[in-house]
Amino acid sequence: MTETLRQWLVAISEPTIVVIDAIAFAWIVVGVVFLLVGALRAQIRGESSHEKRALWLRFARVLVAALSIQLAADIIESSISTSWEAIGRLGAVAVIRTFLDYFLGRDVAEIRERQQPL
Secondary structure (H helix, E strand, C coil), X not given: CHHHHHHHHHHHHHHHHHHHHHHHHHHHHHHHHHHHXXXXXXXXXXXXXXXXXHHHHHHHHHHHHHHHHHHHHHHHHHHXXXXXXXXXXXXXXXXXXXXXXXXXXXXXXXXXHHHCCC
């Protein structure tokens, strides 16, 4: 019974992980496209540095969201992993992504504070 349940869990989890990673990938690609279009538009229009920072702030939010989505896939993957090596590797990736998420979030908050009128 337990082995059947485990097989079912693995069978459901593997495609779910792929779908979640695909969503994060698409999220990043769309964010990069919007960034490139916005940067070109800002350059052509000669927009202020404030407007350019707002563009980068939106892109940073996209990256933070994508990292969070990918972390969800890592958590699911670690729940079905059977070897300590795989769990350790996934744990290391999760820690790296968590630190990136933290520092990106901190930078976003810092930029937001600088943009606030005095």
